[in-house]
Amino acid sequence: MSRPVLTVENLSVDYLVDPVVHAVRDVSFTLRRGEILGLAGESGCGKSTLAYGLVRLLKPPAAVTAGRAVFHAEDGTGVDWGELSTEQLRAARWDRISMVFQGAMNSLNPVISIRDQFEDVFLTHRPGMSRADRRRRCGDLLERVGVDRTRLRSYPHELSGGMRQRVMIAMAMALEPQIMIMDEPTTALDVVVQRDILREISRLRDELGFAVVFITHDLPLLLEISDRIAVMRDGRIVELGDAAQLYTAPRHEYTRTLLASFPSLTGDRGSFVRGVAS
Amino acid sequence: MTSLEVRGLVKDYRLRDGLRSTRLRAVDDVGFTLDHGRTVALVGQSGSGKSTIARLLLQLERPTAGEIRLDGRPVARRGAGLIRYRRLVQMVFQDPFASLNPHHDVAHHLARPLRLHHPELSRADVDARIRHLLERVQLDPAMAGRRPHELSGGQRQRVAIARALAPSPGILIADEPVSMLDVSIRLGVLNLLATLQREEDLGVLYITHDLATARHFSDDILVMYRGRIVEHGPADEVILNPKHEYTRLLADATPDPERRFGPAPR
Secondary structure (H helix, E strand, C coil): CCCEEEEEEEEEEEECCCCCEEEEEEEEEEEECCCEEEEECCCCCCHHHHHHHHCCCCCCCEEEEEEEEEEECCCCCEEEHHHCCHHHHHHHECCCEEEECCCHHHHCCCCCCHHHHHHHHHHHHCCCCCHHHHHHHHHHHHHHCCCCHHHHHCCHHHCCHHHHHHHHHHHHHCCCCCEEEEECCCCCCCHHHHHHHHHHHHHHHHHHCCEEEEEECCHHHHHHHCCEEEEEECCEEEEEEEHHHHHHCCCCHHHHHHHHCCCCCCCCCCCCCCCCCC | CCEEEEEEEEEEEEEEECCEEEEEEEEEEEEEEEECCCEEEEECCCCCCHHHHHHHHCCCCCCCEEEEEECCEECCCCHHHHHHHHHHEEEECCCCCCCCCCCCCHHHHHHHHHHHHCCCCCHHHHHHHHHHHHHHCCCCHHHHHCCHHHCCHHHHHHHHHHHHHCCCCCEEEEECCCCCCCHHHHHHHHHHHHHHHHHHCCEEEEEECCHHHHHHHCCEEEEEECCEEEEEEEHHHHHHCCCCHHHHHHHHHCCCHHHHHCCCCC
16 A cells, blocks of 8 residues: 555646746655545646646647656556657556546547447557457446446447446556546536446445546545545645545645635534625 | 516426437426525436526426416516516526627626616616626626636626626526636635625525535525425525435535544634
8 A cells, every 4th residue: 555656756747838837846746556646726727737747648838847757567666657658658558557537428439339449448458368358358347337238339429428437437447557547537427426436436446456646626525535635736736645634634725725615515604604705 | 576486387398219209307396486585506416407497487498387476476478578577587607608708898798688678778877887787796897898708717707697687687596606617716606696695685596516505505405306396495404404315315425524534623
């Protein structure tokens, strides 16, 4: 649990436009094996840019200008993703670190069946796998996220939003990566479906032991599911700590502001008075 | 001093599947009252019929059965009565990026409802009212010349609120008014709505899926499930002591750190 799986050192990402936008500034953290690290912040604070930067998926004009992200394999060897070639990166993505991006459910190809899109992952990354194995594995993965395997024959439009999002999560787990980066994976879904998917993610994490970087602006949600939480503002991590500590004793002013932005569901009204402009 | 009463409201949609057609009952025998000075929250999952109710109240759709009464009289469906109804019942939409016209400046958005509903106003009167409306929603009157793309999400939603207030309505329907806004400004906009409601004695229907803000910003909560209202009561009562199984399901699904860590020491 305590061994690191990803070490990020002084990572900076700039958008090289005029004037230059420093989207991520000097971010450092370690991700431990099997932990859920929450990344919270408002829109525009750089949290998604950071996620894309970790897996080197930034498109120009965005570029990593300083620092590095080192992935630690199970045998202890470290790989700096910044030094990999394009081909090595292609092979490593999804295999070591997979991603579920915001609105991922809409990234399924509408004219290709779920099965074909699923098998694509194995055809690309596990070319030696037999056809029968592939089929079985696709079905198993779908069932693992609570979708019936007969759905493999379906096309994306035949599934609900929640189901499509589950399919994406199943795909992200296909190669048993050690890290999953989830950027607002449940934002477009309603609360009941969101709850199901969160339970699923927690259960699978316990079962398979991958680490999760969970990015969202929904701080109460992160407080419920994360082991540790990083709060980002203007490209910097202003506070990083244990979820309980962050909740009960936030150190940074901005964390307090963010916490106060969410009225409590069941607690007392506290300082919260309706109709008094804040 | 307006009140809007809904009784036995039903809305069916026809779904076509090739030659067959089936009936979807989106709203099923719904009844409630929106009184001046009170906020009623309508909560439920997506697809539960919340927005259909908003569309029915705004007369964008015709109910299949049931009636809507304004101050005790059935609502007018045409003519001067409908114009009066449209003035009295106003709406704030979810997406402030889509609900404002990018070609027009803020002043235009506020002047339109003023001119339509108060044709007697002179140009100077309209300008004065625009300034006043912007001040009411805590925007700098100098914003009047700006276009929507120059404003932040929170500023745009304030313009949308000012626009809804322009014809001096009695009822305001707010369909997820803050869900598209940044978390740190949501409470500010909700507080603004609450302040305006008190000052103008508005009846507000707050449609949301966020139980926490529903509890804090409304007097009563209606819980909707598959077109029906399954629970109805004072806000704290519904959230803290839910009677219906579905309300409990919703409450359990809502993230609540206090379940994990106990009450916050705020």
